[in-house]
Amino acid sequence: MNAAQATPYRAPAWLPGGHLQTIWPLARTPRVPPYSRVRWETPDDDFIHADWLPLNDGAPLIVLFHGLEGDSRSHYARALMRSLATIGWNGVVPHFRGCSGRPNRLLRAYHSGDSAEIGWILARVAKRYRHGPVFAAGVSLGGNALLKWLGEQGAAAGKHIAGAAAICPPLDxxxxxxxxxxxxxxxxxxxxxxxxxxxxxxxxxxxxxxxxxxxxxxxxxxxxxxxxxxxxxxxxxxxxxxxxxxSSRPWLKHIATPTLLINARNDPFVPPAALPQQGDCSPAITQELPAGGGHVGFLSGNFPGTLDWLPQRLIAYFAGLARPPA
Known part of the structure; x- marks a missing residue:
């Protein structure tokens, strides 16, 4: 990663305000990555689908948990997975129940605090993926559930992943x-x-x-x-x-796994009152609160803009964790 890929986010001057910075990126959705779909049976006799990039032996893996009513075709998922494919990393987007285009078997669906589902998925990935380090990222609802799981697990989360990131999670x-x-x-x-x-x-x-x-x-x-x-x-x-x-905010102080937390201050879904206060976050959390970005927007560059910044930031953060100590 070069230094520019880890620079702080600044919204382009031509795209003002949290709502435009949330909505316009939806029109910049990249092409669908070359996914292969796998069906996983769950312990409670249900199933989910996971969409994988082609496996690159020995490379790091990022597990991406999507947001409310999102999926592997959401703009942020496409942008990250295409960036991973470009650099030779591995990626998978597990779908929460009922979000892959097929209704799940049970009455239950998914919800913002479903940390048990996060844990089951990451345990399954860790058990079967021996090719390189595993990282987890969660967007919005998926970020909240991931943070809650990290806090509940404390140091034990390190058995499954080497690092995590949460993007625009609704902490409260x-x-x-x-x-x-x-x-x-x-x-x-x-x-x-x-x-x-x-x-x-x-x-x-x-x-x-x-x-x-x-x-x-x-x-x-x-x-x-x-x-x-x-x-x-x-x-x-x-x-x-x-x-x-x-809500994940009460669990932030218990997180022991290195975790990047990104919340735009103008996110219309996550008002300032929901953001962490002094003492809320453990030392394991790297918190970034850019002034702009909207809700999972983070568009960059000249008009009409690209979705490059967020994938580059996540890759740079995880690459730093994957790099052996000097």
Missing amino acids: LTVSGMALGQGFNRLYTHRFLRTLKAKALDKIAVHKAALDVDRIRRAHTLYAFDDAFTAPVHGFDGVLDYWQRA
Whole structure:
């Protein structure tokens, strides 16, 4: 990696504001990488799909956990995986349940605090991948779940991965959840709910679940949807119990694995009140809070811009961890 690849992020002057910096990068999505799909059976008789880059023996591997209703075709996943393929590194995007284009078998889906799923996936990868160091990165929801797992595991996380990164995680789900129900943010919520509600209603019909379908249909905020579906299905006592127990911020002080935490200060999904305060982060965390970037945007360069900065930053960070000490 050259020095430029690890430089701090600065949003281009021609793309002002958190909303534009969130939305415009969606139009800059690279081509789909050369994935090979593998189906993994889960311990609870369900399944997920994992999309792999072609294996390069001996190279590091990055496991990327996607965000809410994301997948291996999301703009950030394509950008990172194509960058990994270019430098000869390995990459895999495991899909949370129901996000690979196929409904999963069980009523349960996935949620922001599903650290047990993170742990199962990373344990499986570590057991089968002996070619080089393994790193984990999580974006938004996937970043929150990854951070929660890292904090819960403490030093034991090092058995599975050599380092981690979380990009724009909603560290305090109550703050972020409330923010997504207000103002312009309701447009993002509408986009999420379009697929979330359809999947939930299909699951209820298949499993004959005793849930209030009218409440789910009427949900216009993540608060309402999570209270009607996500919380009861995944064992929480309502939405506020879910958001509190699933938030990763209380776990940051317990993280022992080297971890890069990137949050843009103008992220419309993660208001300043959700960001770590003094004393929240352990010494293992390298925190970067650029002024711009939006929510997982981080566009760079002249108009129309590229998605190069974030992949280069992650690769530079992980390359530093993979390099033997001098």
